[in-house]
Amino acid sequence: MKSGIFHVPYMKPSRSPREVFDYSVLIAREADQAGFADFMIGEHATQAWESVPNPEIVIGACARETERLRFAPMAHLLGLHNPGSLAIQTGWLSQVLEGRYFLGVGPGAYPRDAILRGQPEDLSEARPRRDEALKIMQKVWERKPFHHEGEFFKGGFPEEAEADDAGGEYHMMPDFSPWQGAENLEIAMTALSYGSASMKYCGANDFSPISFFGGLEVGRSHWDKYVEGQQENGYTPDRMRFRMCRDIVVADTDAEAKKIALRGGLGTCWENYLVPVYKQFKILQGYIDDSGTGVDLADLDMDWIAEHVWICGSPETVIEKLQKMNDAVGGMGEIVMNTHDYADDPAPWVESMHRIAEEVVPNIKDVTVSAA
Numbered sequence: 025m026k027s028g029i030f031h032v033p034y035m036k037p038s039r040s041p042r043e044v045f046d047y048s049v050l051i052a053r054e055a056d057q058a059g060f061a062d063f064m065i066g067e068h069a070t071q072a073w074e075s076v077p078n079p080e081i082v083i084g085a086c087a088r089e090t091e092r093l094r095f096a097p098m099a100h101l102l103g104l105h106n107p108g109s110l111a112i113q114t115g116w117l118s119q120v121l122e123g124r125y126f127l128g129v130g131p132g133a134y135p136r137d138a139i140l141r142g143q144p145e146d147l148s149e150a151r152p153r154r155d156e157a158l159k160i161m162q163k164v165w166e167r168k169p170f171h172h173e174g175e176f177f178k179g180g181f182p183e184e185a186e187a188d189d190a191g192g193e194y195h196m197m198p199d200f201s202p203w204q205g206a207e208n209l210e211i212a213m214t215a216l217s218y219g220s221a222s223m224k225y226c227g228a229n230d231f232s233p234i235s236f237f238g239g240l241e242v243g244r245s246h247w248d249k250y251v252e253g254q255q256e257n258g259y260t261p262d263r264m265r266f267r268m269c270r271d272i273v274v275a276d277t278d279a280e281a282k283k284i285a286l287r288g289g290l291g292t293c294w295e296n297y298l299v300p301v302y303k304q305f306k307i308l309q310g311y312i313d314d315s316g317t318g319v320d321l322a323d324l325d326m327d328w329i330a331e332h333v334w335i336c337g338s339p340e341t342v343i344e345k346l347q348k349m350n351d352a353v354g355g356m357g358e359i360v361m362n363t364h365d366y367a368d369d370p371a372p373w374v375e376s377m378h379r380i381a382e383e384v385v386p387n388i389k390d391v392t393v394s395a396a
């Protein structure tokens with residue numbers, strides 16, 4: 025089992041861009057030292073709590089401060105970009121990182137991000153734009169001349185001119201395709217909804233699935249859809265490619281971990297931001313169903329959330345809860361912790377991160393069932 029980080033970054037709206045940037049690099053440095061495998065950074069333009077519009081710039085800064093950690097935008101919202109530009113930028117960045125890079129792709133969750141780009145607020149274009157954009161990017165990475173005029177995008181690849189007899193270099197084009205070839209670039213696709221069509225598409229194209237945990241039924245449905253897409257296209261699904269995101273805090277005792285969560289940035293973010301967001305995306309119902317408490321969505325308080333939504337406790341408690349999730353979903357390859365705003369006093373959060381990567385995740389047993 026690998027451990028990963030999802031840095032949304034869920035920082036207080038009062039933080040300046042510089043504070044968010046510096047904290048992001050600090051967390052990446054610690055993640056590298058703690059032994060996390062992956063560090064993934066969200067892309068959002070219009071959510072004050074999710075305040076990194078260009079994950080690739082944070083990734084560039086972190087590249088020089090880390091040695092082993094792999095980075096990914098999670099996710100580049102493909103439909104909101106020019107696909108030709110993004111293909112060149114991501115390919116180039118994967119070369120800068122000499123392979124410590126993979127590409128997360130998603131449609132975008134927030135209507136205001138679409139409005140900003142003059143796209144429909146109901147996000148009806150988000151998924152078809154994502155899929156058309158990705159096809160163009162993959163063609164750009166092939167570096168063969170083409171011209172595309174599709175439903176949403178135009179794109180193409182130019183021909184390199186012949187060298188002249190004088191041996192000048194003006195005709196040359198750089199190779200900004202991904203490090204060691206596009207076929208070696210891992211592409212991960214995000215999913216949230218029950219029975220997600222994105223997961224079937226992800227499987228069909230042999231990308232890696234990544235989910236926010238929204239209850240066991242939703243998690244299982246993501247994998248099932250992924251398998252459908254894989255098998256219909258002759259691929260063999262591998263559960264070790266399945267990543268799942270959670271809010272996790274580890275301390276010496278359950279009480280201490282709960283205190284760090286409730287009184288720190290994690291609790292503040294949930295109380296002021298994520299409870300309404302999770303309600304909007306109907307993610308909390310899955311947790312209620314799993315808890316067996318039968319509590320009404322309107323009556324959830326922060327104690328209930330600490331017990332049933334977050335995974336916080338001593339290493340033993342957290343191992344037990346994560347093992348239960350892994351077994352019940354049927355197996356995954358990476359447990360991803362979401363980061364939160366502990367910028368004023370990072371010590372307990374950083375210690376928790378280290379314990380997650382060093383004491384907890386290595387003790388989660390892989391599920392060794394058949395892939396499907």
Ligand SMILES: Cc1cc2nc3c(=O)[nH]c(=O)nc-3n(C[C@H](O)[C@H](O)[C@H](O)COP(=O)(O)O)c2cc1C
Pocket residue numbers: 030065066067068098099100101130131132133134137214215216217218220221222223234235236269
């Ligand atoms: C791990 C993960 C990361 C995500 N990152 C972003 C992001 O950076 N920006 C964004 O607008 N949406 C993000 N989303 C949400 C997706 O854009 C989209 O709403 C989701 O994948 C839709 O899933 P569905 O097709 O199953 O409904 C993320 C989702 C997941 C699971």
